[in-house]
Amino acid sequence: METAGEALRNPTKQMTVPTFQVGQSYSGRFIGDADAVFQVKILARTAKTVTVLGPQGMAQHRVSRDHDGGEQIYPFGKYSMAPVCRAMRLVAA
DSSP states (O other), X not given: OOOHHHHHHOTTSOOOOOOOOTTXXXXXXXXXXXXXXXXXXXXXXXXXXXXXXXXXXXXXXXOEEOTTSOEEEOTTOOOTTOOEEEEEEEOOO
């Protein structure tokens, strides 16, 4: 996957931005314990939100962009050491 910086250095290439897709599962990690991994499954989405089935049940979350332009969500809420789930972490089926 190409980062935004690499796309600027090579403007002829199209940069692909990872997005959450309905029906796919994604993984995330906790900041304090990298061995603690969780998964969320995308049930529905709009342009600005995704509905996920995660460790705490079903919930709707606002989609934001990370530093590489890909999508990310905070399934447990947004706080100082909140785990992040990024669209680039697709779980193999």
